[in-house]
Amino acid sequence: xxxxxxxxxxxxxxxxxxxxxxxxxxxxxxxxxxxxxxxxxxxxxxxxxxxxxxxxxxxxxxxxxxxxxxxxxxxxxxxxxxxxxxxxxxxxxxxxxxxxxxxxxxxxxxxxxxxxxxxxxxxxxxxxxxxxxxxx
Numbered sequence: 108x109x110x111x112x113x114x115x116x117x118x119x120x121x122x123x124x125x126x127x128x129x130x131x132x133x134x135x136x137x138x139x140x141x142x143x144x145x146x147x148x149x150x151x152x153x154x155x156x157x158x159x160x161x162x163x164x165x166x167x168x169x170x171x172x173x174x175x176x177x178x179x180x181x182x183x184x185x186x187x188x189x190x191x192x193x194x195x196x197x198x199x200x201x202x203x204x205x206x207x208x209x210x211x212x213x214x215x216x217x218x219x220x221x222x223x224x225x226x227x228x229x230x231x232x233x234x235x236x237x238x239x240x241x242x243x
Contacts, residue, residue, distance in 0.1 A: 109124075109164055110164050110173075110175045110181070110183070111124070111164050111166050111168070111173050111175065114173070114183075115168065116170065118169075119168050119169060119170045119171075120168060120169055121166060121167075121168050122166075122167050122168055122169055122234065122238050123166055123167050123231075123234045124164070124165070124166040125165040125166055125167075125222055125225050125226070125231050125234075126165075126225075126226050127160060127163060127165075127224055127225065127226065128205070128206065128207030128224050128225060128226040128227075129226075130201075130202075130205050130207050130224060131160060131207070131223075131224035132160060134156055135153050135156040135157055135160065136153075138150070138152045138153035138156060139153045155178075158178050159176075159178055162175075162176060162177060162178050163175070163176045164176075165222050165225065167188075167234060167235050167238055169188075169238060170187060170188060171185050171186060171187050171188060172185065172186050172188070172191070172212050172220050172235060173185050173220075174220050174221065174222060184218075184219075184220045184221070185220070186212055186214045186218060186219075186220050187214075188238060188239040189239075190214035190215050190216075190218075191212055191213075191214050191235070191239045192213055192214055192215060193212075193213045194210065194211075194212050194213075194232045194235050194236055194239075195210070195211045195212075195213065196208055196209070196210055196211075196228045196229065196232055197209040197210075197211065198228055202228075206226065206227055207224050207225060207226055207227075207228065208224075208225065208228035209221055209222065209223050209224070209225065209228070210222040210225055210228045210231045210232055210235075212235060
């Protein structure tokens with residue numbers, strides 16, 4: 108069971124789980140390639156990178172947006188849907204070409220939740236906005 112599923116409150120359900128874009132795994136593959144030259148020394152860094160990426164959970168429920176990360180320790184950024192003010196996309200040239208970017212959800216106060224190297228950021232933005240500001 109994932110962290111998002113474990114942390115659900117009463118009458119809360121998972122609406123969408125957001126996946127990392129394959130581009131987020133490129134540094135790990137580069138460390139693996141570099142291991143050929145360094146006689147396997149950088150495989151530890153690649154292994155760390157793999158576990159770091161595998162332990163990222165990003166999603167939205169009918170009550171909040173959640174971004175959880177951490178291998179041994181756990182850190183989560185969460186924001187109630189009622190508190191959301193804006194959902195912004197930051198997508199550079201490479202991100203536009205390959206279809207990834209950062210989605211930043213800002214709310215009241217100083218808090219924000221960032222989904223970094225997320226696959227199809229426009230879809231993520233639409234999902235969050237459709238749940239936080241339903242039509243009708």
